[in-house]
Amino acid sequence: MKYFSLVWSALFRRKTRTLFTLLSIMAAFLLFGLLDSVRGAFANAGHSVVGASRLITISKVSFMFALPKSLYMRIQSVPGVAEVTYANWFGGIYQDPKNFFANEAVAPNFFDVYSEFKLPAGELRAFKETRTGAVVGASLAKRFHWKIGEQIPLEATIFPQNGGSNTWTFDLVGIYHVANRREESQEDAMFFHWKYFDEARAFGRGDVGWYIEKIGQPKEADRIAQAIDAISANSDHETKTQSEDAFQSSFVSQFADIGLIVGSIMGAVFFTLILLTGNTMAQAVRERIPELAILKTIGFPNRSVLALVLAESVLLLTLGGVAGLALAEFAVSVIRTRLGAQIPMLPVGLAIWLQGLALTVLIGLVVGALPARRGMRLRIVDALAGR
């Protein structure tokens, strides 16, 4: 630590060069923070604590196929199932197809099973009592400036009403919040009564999209899933039951291999960064050869010279890295408040900071290694003579 001021002044010996290098490092770590936040959001989809204690039952054919409502009582009687609820994808559009958000018709006990969706008791009661009632997530309500009491028209893409009309109107009676900010994207959805939906739709009456089971013991998930699937084995509506986590991650993995894309970009970015800062460090050491020789002359051992140069390069990377990650944190929070859940992004949390800082130290050591070795192996006589 006593050499800190020496390292610091060596680093800012050429202010412009150090500044430019810092800005490059900042850009790299800004990108790292942003991309890792997106990657994390995809990897995190469905990996909630509650997700492990819920099972999802879909049609074995594909999740687009409906299941009969008659399964409800039979699933409920499976030992280990604490509570069953069901939902149906509606796929309605609000004003413009660009305004996409999930909207589902759900059973009355939906919010009991999805206990992480916090709905004030009065609003929950209002929802249960209003036939055409609907509940939306807080970030969705914010996006369209909806207030409780408002009527929300949705244009059906799948389910026209009995009379042939495509427009369904719902009364907004409640707004729910999700406590964990990492799962904010869950607030981008709208739920209304399956009963109202089922009575008014033109076809498919008596069908539900999927069942969700809350189970007491996550350890028993496999056994319970098999028991549920056994109910409809060899019927014309065979089911496939899996944990909510497994269902969501298989869905996300069908979109794209986000990890691979982000990994390749970051590979290219850091490879470029290592060469760039490596060049800066090499220049810095080359210029300072006489100074390093003087340090050695006055008694600095080889090891100290090595450590000084390495410390300088780690310091350079850390300064730029911290600034870049701070910028990323700021940018992500701005994007998240401005665009809500439209772009899947996690807040830049501790994990990203730790990974980023580990990378700065690692890259700092890699980049400093060659120049530091050169400084260590200097022959004082040659160096002082400028040879």
Add this chain to the structure above:
Amino acid sequence: MVSKIGYAVAVIAAAIVPVVALVALPAWAILAGIALLIAWLAITRSGRQAWSATGVAIATIPQRLGSSSVVVIGIAGVVGVLVALLAMGEGFRSTLQQTGRDDTAIVLRAGSQTEINSIVEHDSAVVVAQEPQIMRDAHGQPIASPEIVVAAAIPKKGTTVDANVEIRGVGAEAWELNPQLRIIAGRRFTPGLRELIVGKDAVREFAHTRIGSKLVLNGQPWTVVGEFDSGDSHDSELWADTNVVATTYHRGSSVSSVTVRLRNPRLFDALKAAIASDPRLKLQVQTTRTYYNAQSAGLTKAIRILGTTVGLIMGIGAVFGALNTMYAAVATRTREIATLRAIGFRGVPVVVSVLIETLLLALAGGVVGAAIAWALFDNYTASTLGANFSQVVFEFRVTPQLIGQGLKWALAIGFLGGLFPALRAARMPVTQGLREL
């Protein structure tokens, strides 16, 4: 101090205009600009001075190989990532766009945006097929194919995870509607039997899709009898007879959509009007080009935004890298440049020579980056969920336009990275420069 800041502001303002122009202008305008530059170098006096100063600068690059390669590699990284990301968007877009045509139209239920959401009753399908705008085949039958789209869960090759694969039931006229479709192995399915033909991309991506394989769809056994190549997004699908698919999936007599061939693309508006004004029909019609373009729009835009954002941030990093290198280059050549000035070279040729040096390095970086993106990613196969909630297989396409765009970015970064060092070189006091060691 104030004048220094004023100077910096003026230079930055002056730098922005050409950079915006570089990125915005079409390729021919940039080529014309380069031709003008070469003419200036060859003909005018200061141009010839600039040319010989550039020669000196380039001749000394080998002495600064390490730091010059930073410009090349930094810009190669930016261009490589940019081109690869845009090639992904371009591949997806062109796969879907090729599926659409102006002389075929797709009829869906009003309000549905995709076939998987749509239901067309049997009676409506019959009425639509009889519209006079629809072409008839040699036997006088309207060229209209009632189609059913369902998603089946089939594992991807080498995995146990199910992917949604599109099964398309097609009518007897499907072959007339898709003249570009060729059977490349096996034979067509026999109407009335549980037989499938598989698109060439689906064969590559999904398990159990080789000719002779048995597939279980909704509990019933099906046999794969042929492979087809259609050169568009149908290559990710499995095709079978509409009526048999309807039976397997308990669809009754309704279908998802009706695709028709128009006698003439100009008759589309008449068909649209006829369907809209028929009180029996609650349907909408669009050309297949409009339909498939709309399906690729969202993802293509998302990828373009992602690519540009990533490219921009990396580009900013690369600009500072280039600035460092070129300031160092000008500093090591202080004496040379001062000597040139002393023997009568003006400021402009010196500025231009440093700029040209940087631009050449940047161009080399751009070419390297685009070449790497091309070598690694051209025709690289990927798949994603399409609008029908089933897999669309597509290939990355590194097109000449994308390479051109990458090179434009390279030149813009090189220009920004070279301009400030070039101005410093020209403003350096000659006497002081000559004394420099």
